[in-house]
Amino acid sequence: MKKGLKKFLALGLSTVLAVGALAGCGTQGDSGKSGSAGKASGSTAGSASGVVLNDGGTYPVVKEGKLELSVFTMSMPNVQDFATNDFTKFLEEKTGIHINFVTAGRDEYEEKLNLLLQSGDYPDVILGGAPNLAKYGVKEGVIIPLDDYLTEKNVPNYLKIVANYDINKTKEADGKIYSLGGVNDCYHCQYARRMWVNQKYLKEMGVEIPTTTEEFKNVCKKFLEYKKGGIAVAGAAQGWHTRMQDWLMGSFTFVPSKSATLSARDYVVLNDETKKVETVAITDAYKAGLKYMNELYKMGAIYDGNFTQTSEQLRTLANQADAPILFFTAGVNSDVIDPESNNELYRNYVPVAPLKGPDGTQIAWTIRNSGFGSGGFCITDKCKNVEAALRWVDFFYNSPTGDLCSQYGAEEGKDWVLNPKGKVGLNGEPALYEVLNLYSSDPQNHDWQDVGLRVAPASYRLGQAVDPNVDPYSPAGLEKLLFDTSKNLYEPYANNTKLLNLSELKLTDEESTAVSTMAVELEKIIEENSVAFITGTKDIDAEWDSYKDAVNKAGIEEILKTYQTAYDRQTK
Known part of the structure; x- marks a missing residue:
């Protein structure tokens, strides 16, 4: 520790x-x-x-x-x-x-x-x-x-x-x-767009974890009546998979993560059937998702700060004495509530599977690559x-000692041990190593943790010793909790779409120069309008066509053309 x-x-x-x-x-x-x-x-x-x-x-x-x-x-x-x-x-x-x-x-x-x-x-x-x-x-x-x-x-x-x-x-x-x-x-990073819910509040309200968008809305409504001044849905604009709107949109369409090519939220995806790049930002499905979130916002379920706050501000919010939050989004729950210093609150939050939308859409975000x-x-x-x-x-x-040293500390026998006798890994095979100096999101000065350079092949990640009977909500149970959550609640819904997160494309400088400014402007238009539609400062039905026109004028077709050229060049 x-x-x-x-x-x-x-x-x-x-x-x-x-x-x-x-x-x-x-x-x-x-x-x-x-x-x-x-x-x-x-x-x-x-x-x-x-x-x-x-x-x-x-x-x-x-x-x-x-x-x-x-x-x-x-x-x-x-x-x-x-x-x-x-x-x-x-x-x-x-x-x-x-x-x-x-x-x-x-x-x-x-x-x-x-x-x-x-x-x-x-x-x-x-x-x-x-x-x-x-x-x-x-x-x-x-x-x-x-x-x-x-x-x-x-x-x-x-x-x-x-x-x-x-x-x-x-x-x-x-x-x-x-x-x-x-x-x-x-x-677990392949399914890192996750939602967590306070099961203590659910039990006190006499409701189950919601499985559909309608159930989710009803639970939020009941919570706002149960806990005056509470926050039904919390997230952050900056943080590892903390955007609540992206998670909720999985009940309507697949929303990609930030572009690995131009580092902008251009909402461009790869259609796995046609092998063509396309955008989801002007589709009817995306519009339906925004309208649903507008319903949540109008009832007071969505916290205004979600659209501007950082992950650290979300952390501060969640750890207030009165625990005001029912649902929050985060790739790792321990980034929001520390499993060691605040374990009582930490164990109240359990994962929520993707919700089934009005037309049956139920998508878990995933990124399909080798991790390299x-x-x-x-x-x-x-x-x-x-x-x-x-x-x-x-x-x-x-590997594995380089990553173990940077992540957990360089003292073998104190921070970690190799090939622990009688231990099994997350994959059920004999463990390659056991971590003794457990991860903490609290400030420390012993190791670099998740910054710098990760060198963690799949066999190494899955080879970490885990007690099969470990309490998943103890500090020692984090990796098992994330593994089980991914395996049981998210992986089953990862193939429910033909749209894929587009991997990094290697553009020439000329290509990058031609579209990078467009991508920044496109992100601004999509993000600002999406927030306006959710919060109701813009009428989505009355102004949807003008929004689509703005997206087109920002250069979406040129971006799609450039991405397609680069994709075809890399995959030919």
């Missing part, structure tokens, strides 16, 4: 060293473009730096001299300070490389990363979340291609992992590789020792 947690210290660009003050991937005084020493056949990092590396695949990475690495990554509320974190200290001792962090929160990550790259004052590497590689890699060369560096000498662990996946997924439109792939073959994709780790042209940077990050790919 995580004990003695310090008061949370928010991380941000304003609280860390500015990138310009950070030493590069060599010592101060190094000059020249990236890779000037990285391709050397020997072990030296280059005469300018005076750094000598050990043989590839061995630790520490640095044999002689001092080497610093500036790293841009995401900060999260439950990781207090990367600079003083126990895992950071372990990694520096392990590799001999000192890390200087530049961070941004989840809600501001993309914007701050783009600002840094546009300013020219950016770090050596980007860990866990790549920028637009068509622009900053293929076109501008800020992110360097890695093809020549991906050798057994530099990344033996990575190559071993990638052998089980399609490395072509990491190639950009020019056929080159600008990032290492991340692996998170997470079963590009963007896990990028190197910029500021880095003067590419080999060292790759050997540093290769530790994370040393």
Whole structure:
């Protein structure tokens, strides 16, 4: 368990060293473009730096001299300070490389990363979340291609992992590789759009968990009468699957997650039957879903803050002393209520299966891919020792210990154990490992948890030791709770649609430039109008046609055409 947690210290660009003050991937005084020493056949990092590396695949990475690495990554509320974190200290001792962090929160990550790259004052590497590689890699060369560096000498662990996946997924439109792939073959993540309900309130009201949209509406109505000032349906605009409107829309049509291609909510999907891309945002089914939510809103069931608040604000709301919420949406319930520090409230909330809509539609959102994709780790042209940077990050790919160390802490026997005798995994097979330092959403400074880089193949995720009789609502039962919820309540409804979440498409810079602004404007139009229709500030019947016209004028047809071209190019 995580004990003695310090008061949370928010991380941000304003609280860390500015990138310009950070030493590069060599010592101060190094000059020249990236890779000037990285391709050397020997072990030296280059005469300018005076750094000598050990043989590839061995630790520490640095044999002689001092080497610093500036790293841009995401900060999260439950990781207090990367600079003083126990895992950071372990990694520096392990590799001999000192890390200087530049961070941004989840809600501001993309914007701050783009600002840094546009300013020219950016770090050596980007860990866990790549920028637009068509622009900053293929076109501008800020992110360097890695093809020549991906050798057994530099990344033996990575190559071993990638052998089980399609490395072509990491190639950009020019056929080159600008990032290492991340692996998170997470079963419960495939069905992460989930709703949770306070079963204590249901019992006190004498009602069951709703199974249809009509039952859901009736339960909300009864709750508002039962608990004056209560919130029937809560969610958040920013957070991991916290958007309540997306979950409710599964009773009417399939709504995709944010575009993996343009990082915008363009509502574009792949029709699995025709293999054509299309939009759901102007369909009659989508309109019907909005009208249903308007009914909920008019009765006072939908909280206004759902459309603007962050996941942290949702967490604060849910943990109030009077527990005001009946239903809330979250990919992981522990992100909203901590299973350790607030277990009594935590165990009141149980999962809700997708609701059956008026015409029988009952869809569980899912993302169908292997859990492997590009963007896990990028190197910029500021880095003067590419080999060292790759050997540093290769530790994370040393499965399973790399991921265990970053997620739970680096002390074997205290944070985790391998091959625990007599234990079984989530899949019923002999367990590969047992976690001793259980996950907590409270602030801590022992490990990185879910930030940085995940390297978690399916066998690893399902190989975590779980007591078959564990209390699913104890801190130790989280993985089993999520697994069982996905298996029993969500997977059965995942194939009830021909529409699929569209995987990342590798656009050329020209294609991306042509449609990226359109995608931003399209998202604004769809999101603003959807909220207006739900809240009734716009009459959906009277203004639906003008809304569709605005979507068309924003360039939806051009976006669909560009996506189709890229999809056909990648799948031919």
